[in-house]
Amino acid sequence: MAEQRKDLKSMTLEELEDEMARMGEKSFRARQMYRWAHEKLARGFDEMTDLSASFREKCKERYEYVCLEPVRIQESALDGTRKYLFRLGDGNLVESVRMQYRYGVSVCISSQAGCRMGCRFCASTLDGLERNLTASEMLDQVYAIQRDTGQRVSNVVVMGTGEPLDNYDNLLRFLRLLTDENGLHISQRNVTVSTCGLAPQMRALAREKLQITLALSLHAATDEKRRSLMPIAQKYTIRELMDACEFYFETTGRRMTFEYSLIGGVNDSDRDAELLSALAARLGCHVNLIPVNPVKERQFVRSRRDRIRGFAAILQQNGVNATVRREMGTDIDGACGQLRRRVAREGEGGMPKESGS
Numbered sequence: 001m002a003e004q005r006k007d008l009k010s011m012t013l014e015e016l017e018d019e020m021a022r023m024g025e026k027s028f029r030a031r032q033m034y035r036w037a038h039e040k041l042a043r044g045f046d047e048m049t050d051l052s053a054s055f056r057e058k059c060k061e062r063y064e065y066v067c068l069e070p071v072r073i074q075e076s077a078l079d080g081t082r083k084y085l086f087r088l089g090d091g092n093l094v095e096s097v098r099m100q101y102r103y104g105v106s107v108c109i110s111s112q113a114g115c116r117m118g119c120r121f122c123a124s125t126l127d128g129l130e131r132n133l134t135a136s137e138m139l140d141q142v143y144a145i146q147r148d149t150g151q152r153v154s155n156v157v158v159m160g161t162g163e164p165l166d167n168y169d170n171l172l173r174f175l176r177l178l179t180d181e182n183g184l185h186i187s188q189r190n191v192t193v194s195t196c197g198l199a200p201q202m203r204a205l206a207r208e209k210l211q212i213t214l215a216l217s218l219h220a221a222t223d224e225k226r227r228s229l230m231p232i233a234q235k236y237t238i239r240e241l242m243d244a245c246e247f248y249f250e251t252t253g254r255r256m257t258f259e260y261s262l263i264g265g266v267n268d269s270d271r272d273a274e275l276l277s278a279l280a281a282r283l284g285c286h287v288n289l290i291p292v293n294p295v296k297e298r299q300f301v302r303s304r305r306d307r308i309r310g311f312a313a314i315l316q317q318n319g320v321n322a323t324v325r326r327e328m329g330t331d332i333d334g335a336c337g338q339l340r341r342r343v344a345r346e347g348e349g350g351m352p353k354e355s356g357s
């Protein structure tokens with residue numbers, strides 16, 4: 001049976017150097033290829049024009065070179081936000097979003113095909129987990145979007161489909177490659193990883209001492225309420241999560257962010273705001289309020305606009321830095337995971353792209 005090809009774009013420069021040594025190549029070959037893959041964002045070995053044709057053929061036999069092509073792009077007429085749907089080598093679909101801000105271009109990527117966390121308000125978890133994404137599949141969502149628009153990506157948020165800390169090793173490899181000075185070299189401070197709260201992995205991530213921002217999806221300030229929204233809350237209490245957050249802050253010096261999706265009549269009372277204030281104030285966390293995106297399979301509705309304002313005001317009165325997430329791309333399958341599910345059901349074969357490029 002043919003040996004499985006190794007995933008070249010998930011390799012660090014050092015690993016690639018070892019590979020080249022094994023192939024009897026000089027070590028500068030590794031640097032050359034790494035640059036093509038991670039800095040010039042080549043689509044395949046044939047674009048690596050300073051490598052001989054025979055060497056490129058040898059590489060094709062030995063290595064898999066992950067390069068995602070969008071099967072669909074939707075662009076918001078309101079704010080230019082672009083949603084990309086990519087098909088992976090095995091047919092799985094993943095979604096990524098590109099948002100243009102004043103400060104730069106931010107890309108939101110998926111870390112898994114599907115998700116097994118089961119949060120009640122989330123569309124990405126409705127069909128469960130298909131599989132983890134490799135580091136190269138996470139990276140190439142960023143690379144493909146930069147290739148598509150030609151504009152440098154400045155910020156990356158791991159907030160698409162999947163629980164990144166449930167795919168810990170690949171996530172870490174991805175973070176190192178993404179921020180590596182020989183690649184796109186995105187500043188660690190411009191990278192955010194969002195978790196539903198896997199306490200042991202939050203602690204492990206702290207020990208890596210990266211300068212990334214860790215965001216905790218809290219969504220409720222009592223265990224009882226959190227358990228009714230997020231199955232993971234059966235496993236880790238808010239107390240355990242707050243301890244992990246404190247450890248993260250002490251170890252990395254990075255303040256954490258709490259995400260809190262406001263669901264009408266469920267977690268948006270004054271009392272909820274007071275309890276959330278107490279948690280956030282103690283750790284100096286920033287709170288990101290997200291008006292919940294209604295998912296048609298679920299009954300949740302978003303809080304009214306004046307309620308959102310009132311909720312944010314209570315946090316601010318308690319000295320907590322809170323912002324309401326500006327909604328982007330509301331005209332293009334709002335909630336994460338919705339485009340992927342819809343297209344997976346319809347079958348994406350032969351469908352036209354919805355915008356240019």
Ligand code: SAH
Nearest residue numbers: 122159162163194195196217259261292293
């Ligand atoms: N698994 C990670 C990252 C993916 S979700 C996490 O749980 O943090 C990114 C954020 O969007 C999370 O805070 C998640 O709870 C929130 N979210 C998911 N579905 C949503 C919806 N329908 N409306 C508002 N926020 C939602």
